[in-house]
Amino acid sequence: MILVTGGLGFIGSHTSRALLDMGERCVIGGRRPERSPVLFAAGDQAVAERMDCTDLDDLLDIGRRHHITGIVHLAxxxxxxxxxxxxxxxxxxxxxxxxxxxxxxxxxxxxxASTIGVYGGADVNGAYREDVPLPIASAHLIPAHKKSAEILADAVSGSTGLDVVSVRIGAIWGPLGRPASPFFGAPQLVHAAVGGHAVLGPLYAEDAIDMFYVRDCGRAIALLQTAAALSHRTYNVGSGRTTTNREVVEALGRAVPGWVPGLAEGRRPGAALAAHLDVDRLRGDTGFEPEYDLGRAAGDYVRWLQAGNPR
Known part of the structure; x- marks a missing residue:
């Protein structure tokens, strides 16, 4: 069985669903396993377990009750x-x-799980490749931890032979995500469109980031977990292109006709030019191709929220 830590969370739920769809059996770990896994009803193919990864004895007890063959650590x-x-x-x-x-x-x-944030401040021209040198300093706590985690994981792989792979995940949006993000505008735009209200604070039309729909993200991670062999220790997991707020609004306009968000023109003052994640490694080693373009993703997320799901 594959253990998915944080398996009832945002990315974890979709990763668990993708693994189950591939025929894998999963132990879905979380702090509140009594929460209904709304995206999957898999019978004995999946088991939800209360777990705290900061408690080694608690974690090891999972392995005493289940035969764990792989781990996706998203908690x-x-x-x-x-x-x-x-x-x-x-x-x-x-x-x-x-x-x-x-x-x-x-x-x-x-x-x-790592993050696109590890590339912050890197000297790139249009695309973040996994082999680009990363700055030591980080502007946020999350990429600071993820950089150190990647270094430690690589050291463990080299010294023990354990197959450890870090995935640098782009800006993820979709069902179960937070209604607003400090890093990109899409979640707020979708919730504003469905709710029929204006966005809070200025969002600039040409601000862009590598946005990746969460259903595709879960499937990409599942493919990396189940691939027979991988050639690298680090993989970008993203769309392979930048998406602007203007493009998001245009897609939402087709899904929610008549909604007008009122974006500010241009880019946020002082904002750096956006770069996208180069996903050649992911495609080459797993054959992954996204199933959701921007229009399909926007429509899917709108329908999810219109069905009464709060996030």
Whole structure:
């Protein structure tokens, strides 16, 4: 069985669904397993388990009750902690516990969630490639932790032979996501369109990022977990192109006719030119191709919210 930590969360739910659709059996770990996994009803193909990755004994107990053959580590530990130090310590402890458990269980592969944010400040021309040198400094706590996690994962792979793969995930949007993001405008735009109200604060028409629909993201991660062999330790997981707020609004206009968001013209003052994730490695090693272009994704998300789902 494949253990998905954070498997009832945003990306975790879609990754679990994709693995189940591929015929895999999953242990879906989370802090609140009593929550109904709204995206899957798989019978005995999936088991939801309460787990805390910061507690090694709790984590190892999962392996005593289930035969774990692979791990997708998506859980974010320490969210809402009182201090940045507490959050960093919780996530680092969870990382080491997952790697220790993987070694004890002799799993085939561990996939670790990283982020497009690790490229912040990198010297690139249009596309982020996995081999571009990364700046040591980070402007945010999340990419700071993810950079260190990638280094530690690579060291573990080299010294123990454990197959550990880091996935640098783009700006993800779609069902179960937060209604607003500090990093890109699409979630707020979708919720505003469905709710029929204006966006809060200025969103600029030409601000852009590599947006990736969460259903495609889950499938890409599932393919990386289940591939017979991989050629690299790091993979970008994204759309392979930048998408502007203007393009999002145009797609939403087709899904919700008559809605007018009132974007500010141009780009946010001082904003750097956007780059996209180069996904050649992902395509080459897994054959992945996205199933959701912007129009299909916007329509799918609008229908999801219109059906009464809050996020």
């Amino acid at each position: 974010a530990a320490g969210m809402g902690a009182d201090s940045p130090m507490d959050e960093l310590w919780a996530n680092t402890r969870a990382l080491f516990n997952v790697l220790r458990a993987a070694q004890e269980w002799d799993v085939a592969r561990v996939v670790l």
